[in-house]
Amino acid sequence: MRTLFAGGGLFVKDRPELLQGGELLVDGTTIAAVGAPGELSREPVDRTLDTSGALVLPGLVNTHQHDWYLYGKGLGGDLLLEKWISDCLFPLKAQLTIDDLRLASEVAALDMLRGGTTSSVNHLVNETTLSEEEAILTPVADTGVRQFFAKAIRPGDVASDFANARESFEKWDGFAGGRVRIGFVLEATAHWVAMGTCSEPMVLGGHALAVEKDTFTSSHIAGGTMSRDNGYLKFVLQTGRTDLQFLHRLGVLDDRWILAHTINPRDNDLDLIAASGSTVAHTPSSEAARGGGITPVKRMLDNGIRVAIGTDGPMVDLTNDMVEQLKWTRLLQNQLHHEPASIELAKLITMATEDGARAVRAQDRLGSLEAGKLADIAVFDLATLHASPVHRPLSTFVHAARGGDAKHVMVDGELLLEDGRFTRASELHVTELLRKLGENGRALGRRAGLLPD
Incomplete structure (x- = not known):
């Protein structure tokens, strides 16, 4: 699977110009290339993710x-x-x-x-x-x-x-x-x-x-x-x-x-x-x-x-x-x-x-958007009520963004979060998890003497 991230800013070491816009190509489980707008879009891909208004970071x-x-x-x-x-x-x-x-x-x-x-x-x-x-x-x-x-x-x-x-x-x-x-x-x-x-x-x-x-x-x-x-x-x-x-x-x-x-x-x-x-x-x-x-x-x-x-x-x-x-x-x-x-x-x-x-001794595989690194990527939407307008992407991300602004999240080249939705877990499954978490949490608190019986 070849995936192109295009339209948004990229946080790439030693290339601050890409914060204003760039492209990133994933081939299988790894990052194949990063480039300026239009530089990689001619490559054959299986899908393109529009990251306009977003900031693309290493996971x-x-x-x-x-x-x-x-x-x-x-x-x-x-x-x-x-x-x-x-x-x-x-x-x-x-x-x-x-x-x-x-x-x-x-x-x-x-x-x-x-x-x-x-x-x-x-x-x-x-x-x-x-x-x-x-x-x-x-x-x-x-x-x-x-x-x-x-x-x-x-x-x-x-x-x-x-x-x-x-x-x-x-x-x-x-x-x-x-x-x-x-x-x-x-x-x-x-x-x-x-x-x-x-x-x-x-x-x-x-x-x-x-x-x-x-x-x-x-x-x-x-x-x-x-x-x-x-x-x-x-x-x-x-x-x-x-x-x-x-x-x-x-x-x-x-x-x-x-x-x-x-x-x-x-x-x-x-x-x-x-x-x-x-x-x-x-x-x-x-x-x-x-x-x-x-x-x-x-x-x-x-x-x-x-x-x-x-x-x-x-x-x-x-x-x-x-x-x-x-x-x-x-x-x-x-x-x-x-x-x-x-x-x-x-x-x-x-x-x-x-x-x-x-x-964690994994710097050769993780932590930056570089060709050859594993495709662990997080795309954060900055086109939100609490973050807009964006004048300086990094300042906006640090001071105004929230974790819940993650739009796409990829691990090993697999999209685990797409448009804010889990790809492996249904909404019904998550709802049931949270119900069970509440039950277990209250029971644990009672057993530990921290909540009333």
């Missing part, structure tokens, strides 16, 4: 997401992070069923797809069996999106030489025609260490396994409040080291780490991140929702650190919208630095695409 890459958090929307109330973890997250996690995981996986995949996200890192905070992983990953295969499944490794896995993690990697890495890839969660932040979910042998062995399998590792880092009583600062003072110093001293801090949040770097943390080549996964609306502070993204970028974008999960901030995160990122940095252009618009979009692809 968005969500580098930090918890799929099952859908069930906890609104249940966290006004709790600070530390209290939210103990009183909301852990009670719900303890009561999850396989059916809950299966349903949340499909709804989360469709929700992100509807917002132009083609790839996401599903960071597991709960240990999973092969059966539970099948329940999570089969709906991902059915919806057609990509998932970088980050399996949680815990201290108890050390005795068995990480047999569970190895088994999961060997079974699922490359599943769904390569759309599912496996990495590992090695929780190293002070809060998780205090809860017994981390040990030095776990981090050392888990990282060695990631090196052996040439995959990524993900961890919550330097998050929460800077409280001396129960926040991140308490643990820094008790242990005499930061989260980043902990990883650095173990000799494992390298470019395969996705450092989720990293709200409160201190001492020489930024230098350690920059030297390692690791990636910070910035989740601005989540961090604001929990009152954790404003991540110093501009300082990170100025220090040569790669920063990607994530949504965290709707139990925290009630959204999976990656476009919303771009606006939050820029406005919070503007406020922090008293500068209305704190981060360049093109850089923001690169953070949500190419930098995310690098974080």
Whole structure:
């Protein structure tokens, strides 16, 4: 199947003139060519998608997401992070069923797809069996999106030489025609260490396994409040080291780490991140929702650190919208630095695409509109009441567009969203999913003691 995208602006690295209009040709699963208006329209194609009034981007890459958090929307109330973890997250996690995981996986995949996200890192905070992983990953295969499944490794896995993690990697890495890839969660932040979910042998062995399998590792880092009583600062003072110093001293801090949040770097943390080549996964609306502070993204970028974008999960901030995160990122940095252009618009979009692809070690296949890359593409309609008129496409996209403005979304050359409608899921099926999600969510909340019987 050969598809031509024609009429709209293209976000193509080093070719800003294409923002005013261009053409993109997809042949099978890959991008065949990009060009100026009229340059590719003479090529034989099977279909042409009119993208007039739209912006064509690489599919968005969500580098930090918890799929099952859908069930906890609104249940966290006004709790600070530390209290939210103990009183909301852990009670719900303890009561999850396989059916809950299966349903949340499909709804989360469709929700992100509807917002132009083609790839996401599903960071597991709960240990999973092969059966539970099948329940999570089969709906991902059915919806057609990509998932970088980050399996949680815990201290108890050390005795068995990480047999569970190895088994999961060997079974699922490359599943769904390569759309599912496996990495590992090695929780190293002070809060998780205090809860017994981390040990030095776990981090050392888990990282060695990631090196052996040439995959990524993900961890919550330097998050929460800077409280001396129960926040991140308490643990820094008790242990005499930061989260980043902990990883650095173990000799494992390298470019395969996705450092989720990293709200409160201190001492020489930024230098350690920059030297390692690791990636910070910035989740601005989540961090604001929990009152954790404003991540110093501009300082990170100025220090040569790669920063990607994530949504965290709707139990925290009630959204999976990656476009919303771009606006939050820029406005919070503007406020922090008293500068209305704190981060360049093109850089923001690169953070949500190419930098995310690098974080999951897929930059050779994903993250940019280039010939030879896989055809993961999101077309956002800017001819809307809330976005028009469009004078500067990137400014309009970042500040005025919404995830729901995605008009066409393609993964591996297959249109999974066409004219705002799912191609693999009927409206009736989605309606039934949402009904079941409500039932499961209320039942889960009752079992966890967060909703009345």
